[in-house]
Amino acid sequence: MITETGLASIVAAAAALMGGVALLTGLAAGTHVTATMCDDASPSPPRAEHPESVSAELCGQLPDIAVLAGAERGLIAVQAALRMRGIPYSWGGGNANGPTYGIGHGAHIHGFDCSGLAEYAWAKAGVQIGGHTSPQWNAGTRIPRDQIRPGDLVFFAHDPASPATIHHVGIAIDAKRMVHAPSTGSTVLIATWAGDPYREREFIGAVRPAARILAAPSSRR
Template sequence: MIAETGLASIFAAAAGLMGTVVLLTVLAGGARLTATTTATTCNETSPTEPLSAEPCGQFPDVMPTGGFAERGVIAVLAALHMRGVPYSWGGGNANGPGFGIDQGAHTRGFDCSGLAEYAWAKAGARIGGQTSTQWDAGVRVPRSQVRPGDLIFFATDPARPATIHHVGIAIDTTRMVHAPSTGSTVRIDTWAGDPYREHEFIGIIRPATTRTTASRTTP
């Protein structure tokens, strides 16, 4: 795996506008780009939990002005902003937290794929609301090349994509932000080196930023 210092170098090399991350808001009839600073985004209060400077501190205020690197950072920051939101089975979509189904019917929040859909919608990409569609929503990348915003997938049988049951959003080479399970909340966890996660790791997908996929419908 690449070191986190190497990851920071990737950001620095791709730097464009000083102190600016361009957040994409998809509107009817087109897209509008709104400029804000990384620090401002990181310092905003999440719905239930303040977002500390770490891990946002690894994202410099110098950001690329286009392409995956920028949108990946937007996606991961959007997910980090949801820390503390309850897990809800089947909950959440591109618009934000929502009531789920079955055991999630009375909880407004996200499941793993709902959080991923929301985060990438903020970055201007529609990746679908199920892990099965998200697995096909981009290109496969080796874990040595993981970047912020990449989708990390886990399966009961890593040899069979049909058994994928969980997805997280990469923060760096070792950590992800995700909605783990009923009774938990959106949070940061270390996946690399964790025996359970390593046993079920199946691959990493880098979403295609121009893809349009139907969203799930969540109350």
């Protein structure tokens, strides 16, 4: 988990480097900073579409991720999404504040759909991306597949040549895995999409959210 003190150190170091590479661990002497996205208190992912637990191997990799200035936002976003593992899928559910009751067949389920989870995750990183896949597709920079990093949004469409047919979004853990809310009857979980024939056929691209930073809360009461 990235602590508030650690995050401040990360931001300061990133600014000082002016776009250079910084390690998330050991950025400031005496400051406890960890980049792990593994939380013992988080529910284990259920058995559903391509389920995977956060393995010891994955946990061991995360503290050593070298990130460019600004990439800590992506780490915060994917960490927030991972903490929602086990929350039910709810069609139309979820927003920047967390899980909600959905609409239609999700009206009686408190949880997230795919875009609601993405909105929540990036709101935790301080970035507003909208609550549906359409604005989310346009919420940042298109990223080549071989440059996907933690927190990037990965999109899937019925017709990969047409963004108008996008129907699903996940939050990248790396270039192969994502955390997402798959479908009714499932829950937020980790899945390997790279190499999956269904996902490969529908992969349309990845986006790294940026720019639209949430305003600070008003001090007025």
